[in-house]
Amino acid sequence: MSHDSHVETRAVSHGEEPAPETGRGDVVSPIHLASTFALPALDTGLSLEDVDPARGEFLYSRLSNPTRHAVEQRLAALEGGTHGFAFSSGTAAINTALLATVEPGDHVVAFDDLYAGTRRMLEELFVKRLNVEVSFVDATDTGNVEAAIREDTRLVWMETPTNPLMKLCDIGAIASVAHEHGALLGVDNTFMSPLCQRPLALGADLVAHSTTKYLNGHSDSVGGALVTDCDELAESLGFLQQVALGNMLAPFDSYLLLRGTKTLPVRMRQHEANARRIAEYLEDHEQVSRVLYPGLESHPQYDLAREQQTGFGGVLSFELDGDIDDVVAFLGNLEQFTLAVSLGGVESLIECPAAMTHEPIPREEREAVGITDTLIRVSVGIEHVEDLLADLDRGFAAVDATHQSPSP
Ligand SMILES: Cc1ncc(COP(=O)(O)O)c(C=O)c1O
Structure with a gap:
């Protein structure tokens, strides 16, 4: 299939070849569970490089597996890259990206508002154990990234929008700055998906995902996933994934991911339509003090969002005008939104970052960046939006009820 086809078409079928053993071929890829594959004969000249999954050749499933190969092809096509890699988690993908690009003694510039797990990975593993230096900067201003870059900077690592503050950074401008100084740019595109943002097309060298989302x-x-269009980088990533770390995605999860990507375009459209309605509803609500959603004109980087994104996604945050007891009452009375970490699934999830995902960060640090006790993050699902709005009404009514003076 051509890379020129539309993203909706690539999402449905790219990477899945009909299997010849079932007559005219399976419409979907079967799940290949085999850990090893029979060779036609002993070929004394056989080396790993001779085995080519693109020709339907497989040797051992850690190296490559037909189901994983299919999904890796599709992930690459969706992000507009030439090499795709599927990992056992988003964390494994990011860890592999870092190991492929930096060595002890190197310097990394990273957004100071990264996913907490990535920040901990950088601090606890790369800084403390692997002697890599990391400068965390407010990348909403590209000038801060440029000021932090040094001669030994090998990698710039970004997320946009960030979690849960929905801050953006300018991928194209940061790519130019990184490249001028001989550094690579990696972007975690989990929040947007390739439907809403394509970092490679904007100049990034590497895109990461928690496909969990x-x-x-x-x-x-x-x-997790990594996609790049750089052959040299792909070689390092392949070595780490298949030989040194063995942190690849298993066949069953590869099948689920292959299946999930088919509906990504329709899901994203519904996530976004619902998120927009909810963001507007919250913006008008008297019990809400601020709403953070890049699709709202009130977002401080709305223009950048319109420029570099092709959609606004389904995650938003808002601040309840009250205290932590109000948050407890609000969350405790929702019936449709599930109180849970994670995001990006068809069902609506809600969480309080200060008490859940960002609880390990000391309170003063949290509050200094704007993660207050009453900040609530929502991953808007694809349910009927009227049911979601009714549920939020229920939550706000419960907060109101706690403020009523008890009857005499
Ligand atoms: C932006 C982002 N990147 C990476 C990760 C890590 O992914 P995983 O949980 O699949 O390891 C997450 C998880 O929440 C995330 O939100």
Whole structure:
């Protein structure tokens, strides 16, 4: 299939070849569970490089597996890259990206508002154990990234929008700055999915995903992905994934991801339509002090969002005008939104970052960046939006009820 086809078409079928053993071929890829594959004969000249999954050749499933190969092809096609890799988690993908690009003594510039797990990975593993230096900067201003870049900077690592503050950074401008200084740019595109943002087309060298989120989309599989169009980088990533770390995605999860990506375009459209309605509803609500959603004109980087994104996604945050007891009452009375970490599934999830995902960060640090006790993050699902709005009404009514003076 051509890379020129539309994203909706690539999402449905790219990477899945009909299997000849079932007459005219399976319409969907079977799940290949085999850990090893029979060779036709002993070929004394056989080397790993001779085995080509693109020709339907497989040797051992850690190296390559037909189901994983199919999904890796599709992930690459969706992000507009030439090499795709599927991992056992988003964390494994990011860890592999870092190991492929930096060595002890190197310097990394990273957004100071990264996913907490990535920040901990950088601090606890790369800084403390692997002697890599990391400068965390407010990348909403590209000038801060440029000021932090040094001669030994090998990698710039970004997320946009960030979690849960929905801050953006300018991928194209940061790519130019990184490249001028001989550094690579990696972007974690989990929040947007390739439907809403294509970092490679904007100049990034590497894109990472927690496929656990939108790409799989059904909250039933943990996985990760990397996509690049750089052959040299792909070689390092392949070595780490298949030889040194063995942190690849298993066949069953590869199948789930392959299946999930088919509906990504339709899901994303519904996530976004619902998120927009909810963001507007919250913006008008007297019990809400601020709403953070890049699709609202009130977002401080709305213009950048319109420029570099092709959609606004389904995650938003808002601040309840009250205290932590109000948050407890609000969350405790919702019936449709599930109180849970994670995001990007078809069902609506809600969480309080200060008490859940970002609880390990000291309070002063949290509050200094704007993660207050009453900040609530929502991953808007694809349910009927009127049911979601009715549920939020229920939550706000419960907060009101706690403020009524007890009857005499
Ligand atoms: C933006 C982002 N990147 C990476 C990860 C890590 O992914 P995983 O949980 O699949 O390891 C997450 C998980 O929440 C995330 O939100």
